Amino acid sequence: GNSVTQMEGPVTLSEEAFLTINCTYTATGYPSLFWYVQYPGEGLQLLLKATKADDKGSNKGFEATYRKETTSFHLEKGSVQVSDSAVYFCALRPGGSYIPTFGRGTSLIVHP
Amino acid sequence: GAVVSQHPSWVICKSGTSVKIECRSLDFQATTMFWYRQFPKQSLMLMATSNEGSKATYEQGVEKDKFLINHASLTLSTLTVTSAHPEDSSFYICSARGTEVNQPQHFGDGTRLSIL
Numbered sequence: 417g418n419s420v421t422q423m424e425g426p427v428t429l430s431e432e433a434f435l436t437i438n439c440t441y442t443a444t445g446y447p448s449l450f451w452y453v454q455y456p457g458e459g460l461q462l463l464l465k466a467t468k469a470d471d472k473g474s475n476k477g478f479e480a481t482y483r484k485e486t487t488s489f490h491l492e493k494g495s496v497q498v499s500d501s502a503v504y505f506c507a508l509r510p511g512g513s514y515i516p517t518f519g520r521g522t523s524l525i526v527h528p
Numbered sequence: 529g530a531v532v533s534q535h536p537s538w539v540i541c542k543s544g545t546s547v548k549i550e551c552r553s554l555d556f557q558a559t560t561m562f563w564y565r566q567f568p569k570q571s572l573m574l575m576a577t578s579n580e581g582s583k584a585t586y587e588q589g590v591e592k593d594k595f596l597i598n599h600a601s602l603t604l605s606t607l608t609v610t611s612a613h614p615e616d617s618s619f620y621i622c623s624a625r626g627t628e629v630n631q632p633q634h635f636g637d638g639t640r641l642s643i644l
Binding site for chain 1: 532534537560562569570571572574577621623625632633634635636637638640
């Protein structure tokens with residue numbers, strides 16, 4: 417079946433530090449990959465996506481590259497801000513389906 | 529961009545009452561809407577998928593008589609938690625997608641349900 421594995425949090429960083437949140441997946445075929453962000457008390461917002469191997473999704477300084485050889489889609493940001501504190505969910509959507517599978521989420525806490 | 533509005537954002541009620549949560553797509557026609565439940569510090573659990581004008585498809589283990597879903601129009605779906613009990617307390621999130629192929633889901637801001 418399809419599954420998404422994320423590193424456990426919380427990830428605690430100081431402002432301007434480099435961020436990596438690991439995400440690996442298991443899927444048949446060629447899924448699309450997503451990162452969603454959930455701010456406290458809110459729903460999910462799509463942060464970035466990649467639809468095929470070697471694609472790089474980017475938004476708001478965050479990046480993730482679709483690595484088929486390592487089945488990974490790690491989220492990175494060069495310099496985090498306090499306002500980036502949130503829970504980040506990695507997700508995949510199998511080809512031909514519109515129902516995503518989510519990882520468990522990784523909480524990011526950024527201190528001033 | 530596409531916006532999904534969910535209402536109410538927070539509800540507290542007594543055990544035994546029924547609670548209705550609305551999910552509206554504001555600037556697109558949502559042929560499919562999804563209802564998720566999120567437990568603290570856990571991922572989203574898909575409860576059901578609903579298509580406009582037809583019965584919802586529930587995931588295994590979700591009681592359809594407990595969680596009534598109605599998708600009466602292309603812009604509105606409702607989730608009714610019937611005879612709610614404290615164990616139903618959770619964060620419920622809806623999402624919607626339009627008609628275009630490969631269009632992503634757009635999520636509402638969620639509803640925090642607390643049953644006393």
